[in-house]
Amino acid sequence: MRHVTILGASGSIGASTLDVIARHPDRFTIHALSGHRRMDILAQRAAASRARVVAVPDAAAADAFRQSWPGGVLPEIRVGVQALADVAADPASDTIVAAIVGAAGLPSVMAAARAGKRILLANKEALVAAGNLFMQAVREHGATLLPIDSEHNAIFQCLPAQHADCSATVPAPGVKRLVLTASGGPFRRFWPEQLEGVTPEQACAHPNWSMGRKISVDSATMVNKGLEVIEAHWLFSMPADRLEVLIHPQSLIHSLVEYDDGSVLAELGNPDMRTPIAQALAYPDRIASGVGLLDLAAAGRLDFEQPDPLRFPCLSLCMQALRAGQAACIALNAANEIAVEAFLAGNLRYTWIARVLEAVLEWQAGLSQVQLGSLEDILEFDKRARHYAGNLGLA
Numbered sequence: 001m002r003h004v005t006i007l008g009a010s011g012s013i014g015a016s017t018l019d020v021i022a023r024h025p026d027r028f029t030i031h032a033l034s035g036h037r038r039m040d041i042l043a044q045r046a047a048a049s050r051a052r053v054v055a056v057p058d059a060a061a062a063d064a065f066r067q068s069w070p071g072g073v074l075p076e077i078r079v080g081v082q083a084l085a086d087v088a089a090d091p092a093s094d095t096i097v098a099a100i101v102g103a104a105g106l107p108s109v110m111a112a113a114r115a116g117k118r119i120l121l122a123n124k125e126a127l128v129a130a131g132n133l134f135m136q137a138v139r140e141h142g143a144t145l146l147p148i149d150s151e152h153n154a155i156f157q158c159l160p161a162q163h164a165d166c167s168a169t170v171p172a173p174g175v176k177r178l179v180l181t182a183s184g185g186p187f188r189r190f191w192p193e194q195l196e197g198v199t200p201e202q203a204c205a206h207p208n209w210s211m212g213r214k215i216s217v218d219s220a221t222m223v224n225k226g227l228e229v230i231e232a233h234w235l236f237s238m239p240a241d242r243l244e245v246l247i248h249p250q251s252l253i254h255s256l257v258e259y260d261d262g263s264v265l266a267e268l269g270n271p272d273m274r275t276p277i278a279q280a281l282a283y284p285d286r287i288a289s290g291v292g293l294l295d296l297a298a299a300g301r302l303d304f305e306q307p308d309p310l311r312f313p314c315l316s317l318c319m320q321a322l323r324a325g326q327a328a329c330i331a332l333n334a335a336n337e338i339a340v341e342a343f344l345a346g347n348l349r350y351t352w353i354a355r356v357l358e359a360v361l362e363w364q365a366g367l368s369q370v371q372l373g374s375l376e377d378i379l380e381f382d383k384r385a386r387h388y389a390g391n392l393g394l395a
């Protein structure tokens with residue numbers, strides 16, 4: 001029996017994880033769930049999954065949780081940022097699903113690594129901001145890292161079985177390149193001038209996947225793919241020049257691994273996050289996820305194209321950050337969170353997201369050496385970058 005804690009349980013990955021877990025009461029029980037805003041959703045999910053503990057941000061959220069509670073034994077409610085990290089390290093659970101959006105998930109996922117947990121990682125921003133420190137903690141504390149981001153989960157499944165290990169310090173032998181597929185998002189066919197007036201609703205209407213709003217915007221700009229390239233760099237110890245992005249609009253191939261002998265292995269399936277989540281939850285076993293089998297005859301065709309740098313300038317900026325190093329990755333991620341939030345609130349034009357990223361990378365390149373040796377250093381620099389991006393005065 002695995003005792004699972006879901007950090008970010010009120011979101012989209014949280015829902016998919018709870019759906020898979022509910023199908024296997026003989027294998028999994030829920031220990032704790034966390035949520036940040038929608039206490040009504042958290043209460044409903046905590047009741048349905050019989051969570052013993054919930055972690056919420058503040059006293060007002062705790063009140064809202066109690067008011068939304070549908071009845072039955074109330075879980076223990078722990079309050080505050082430290083409570084979230086404590087829940088992630090709680091000996092009562094062995095498996096932590098890291099599904100918070102943004103660098104806000106970093107302290108709790110670090111706590112899980114330091115406590116040697118089995119970590120199912122969705123929260124890519126944490127790895128982008130703290131790749132080195134986080135991977136080091138995973139290795140030093142014997143944590144097990146299993147990717148549930150669909151591309152990384154696909155790559156994990158296509159690596160040689162004896163090297164399917166995200167704590168290795170060198171690329172798996174015989175692997176030449178990793179190819180991350182991307183749908184191209186809702187604006188794949190838009191011309192740059194058409195992008196000027198696009199709305200948050202258009203950006204969040206992803207053609208294949210149903211996801212939280214931030215990652216939906218990131219998919220439209222392809223920042224998501226850029227963050228995923230950085231994520232793959234850390235998870236698979238793969239240098240930047242052996243990581244490729246390929247647009248595949250049907251999202252049926254979730255990524256590919258190219259071998260030295262010319263073999264290319266891919267993982268295919270319907271675009272539904274319950275598949276990678278079930279794979280990681282049960283690994284190395286296989287369990288039902290609720291996802292239907294892929295019908296290739298009905299799909300009919302698989303298309304591929306190179307990403308167009310004019311339509312997707314953010315992808316090149318992410319690659320630039322990866323090559324520039326950790327401070328650039330932190331700055332880019334922080335600025336992107338600020339820019340996406342402003343865009344979703346109607347305060348920033350879509351096309352200016354790339355300009356914010358460009359500006360923050362220029363700012364970072366001009367700084368003298370930044371200290372990034374500890375979690376506190378990283379959080380401090382993340383804050384500085386957010387401050388810089390927030391004060392650019394763009395509209």
Ligand code: NAD
Pocket residue numbers: 007008009010011012013014034035036037038098099100101102104105122123124125148149150209210211212213214215273
């Ligand atoms: P979401 O917005 O639906 O859910 C985010 C969760 O994080 C919620 O539970 C929310 O309460 C919590 N949260 C938000 N801000 C927080 C804060 N400051 N402190 C603590 N908790 C906070 O997002 P999602 O789509 O479920 O994505 C979650 C993560 O998984 C992201 O990093 C995303 O990139 C990654 N991911 C998502 C998908 C997907 O299909 N949704 C696929 C791959 C990877």
Ligand code: MG
Pocket residue numbers: 149150151228
């Ligand atoms: Mg992904």
